[in-house]
Amino acid sequence: MTIQDPITVVGAGLMGTGIAHAFVATGHAVTLVDNQPAALQRATAGIGKILADGVRLGKATQADADAALARLKTAAGLGEAPRDSQLVVETATENLAIKQALMREAESLFAAETVFATNTSALSITEIAAAINTPRRVIGMHFFNPVHKMKLVELVRGLETSGETLARVQAWVTAIGKTSIEVNEAPGFTTSRISALLGNEAMYMLAEGVARAEDIDTSLRMAFNHPMGPLELGDLTGWDTRLVVLQYLHQTLGEKFRPCPLIIKLVKSGRHGRKTGRGIYEYDAQGQKVPNSGIRPF
Numbered sequence: 001m002t003i004q005d006p007i008t009v010v011g012a013g014l015m016g017t018g019i020a021h022a023f024v025a026t027g028h029a030v031t032l033v034d035n036q037p038a039a040l041q042r043a044t045a046g047i048g049k050i051l052a053d054g055v056r057l058g059k060a061t062q063a064d065a066d067a068a069l070a071r072l073k074t075a076a077g078l079g080e081a082p083r084d085s086q087l088v089v090e091t092a093t094e095n096l097a098i099k100q101a102l103m104r105e106a107e108s109l110f111a112a113e114t115v116f117a118t119n120t121s122a123l124s125i126t127e128i129a130a131a132i133n134t135p136r137r138v139i140g141m142h143f144f145n146p147v148h149k150m151k152l153v154e155l156v157r158g159l160e161t162s163g164e165t166l167a168r169v170q171a172w173v174t175a176i177g178k179t180s181i182e183v184n185e186a187p188g189f190t191t192s193r194i195s196a197l198l199g200n201e202a203m204y205m206l207a208e209g210v211a212r213a214e215d216i217d218t219s220l221r222m223a224f225n226h227p228m229g230p231l232e233l234g235d236l237t238g239w240d241t242r243l244v245v246l247q248y249l250h251q252t253l254g255e256k257f258r259p260c261p262l263i264i265k266l267v268k269s270g271r272h273g274r275k276t277g278r279g280i281y282e283y284d285a286q287g288q289k290v291p292n293s294g295i296r297p298f
């Protein structure tokens with residue numbers, strides 16, 4: 001299967017930054033789209049930083065990093081992206097109406113062979129695809145955070161996703177040096193379903209006063225060899241996104257996914273995680289976790 005450019009990534013938040021980086025760093029031309037100019041600026045700076053870190057660590061040369069950054073363009077709307085984009089990766093806010101509207105806009109703009117992938121964490125691929133007349137070309141392409149460190153991409157087939165769409169996306173995943181798994185659509189796929197449950201249970205333990213945040217995270221890291229604890233991971237993912245996922249899983253899979261009230265409190269207070277500088281823990285200006293800063297809910 002030949003790998004084709006150009007690629008459009010829509011949504012320049014946490015994930016759009018990492019996904020755009022993954023493609024430009026492996027030689028692909030990317031247009032990164034967001035309707036918030038500040039998000040595009042942050043994403044461009046973020047991609048520059050990942051590339052600079054790669055040079056500092058001896059993983060790439062300065063010339064490689066410069067060439068990668070030169071392959072990145074930004075745009076305020078899908079209408080400014082190249083009409084011959086072969087792959088559009090939608091990674092905007094986790095909201096069905098936003099994702100369906102972006103699919104409809106993409107269908108009106110791009111060629112019939114363009115594949116539309118969505119990076120939704122848990123929403124139904126079938127329902128996102130139902131917004132357009134060509135659902136065969138919609139697929140879940142679920143990346144993990146931070147994208148430049150995480151090897152897996154979970155490919156999720158909706159009811160109408162064609163075998164050709166799957167095969168083309170598998171080839172793109174291989175081309176950016178990652179590994180894909182194939183999953184038939186179910187709420188939360190394989191990864192978000194497990195991760196949301198684990199994070200929610202950790203929050204209930206914190207809320208019940210079973211242990212301090214630091215100790216809950218240490219238990220998962222040291223007893224089970226998880227690279228991060230579930231509360232640290234929630235700070236990285238963003239509790240706002242985590243809450244939307246849990247609400248959807250609660251609605252579709254039932255009671256065991258009822259969001260812990262402490263997550264709702266955290267989101268209401270603006271403690272969304274690393275991206276707002278405060279979540280379960282606090283982070284300094286360099287993004288480093290402040291020691292012993294875990295919240296004490298009592």
Ligand SMILES: NC(=O)c1ccc[n+]([C@@H]2O[C@H](COP(=O)([O-])OP(=O)(O)OC[C@H]3O[C@@H](n4cnc5c(N)ncnc54)[C@H](O)[C@@H]3O)[C@@H](O)[C@H]2O)c1
Pocket residue numbers: 010011012013014015016033034035036039091092093094095098102119120121122142143144145236237238241
């Ligand atoms: N955060 C994670 O760890 C993670 C992991 C895997 C998948 N995801 C999924 O990736 C998606 C993005 O998550 P995120 O954490 O990057 O969110 P984020 O809040 O950091 O970024 C979302 C971006 O989408 C932009 N946006 C919203 N509506 C738009 C529109 N109509 N057109 C263009 N841009 C628009 C926003 O301006 C924002 O910059 C969500 O579907 C999320 O569930 C997140």
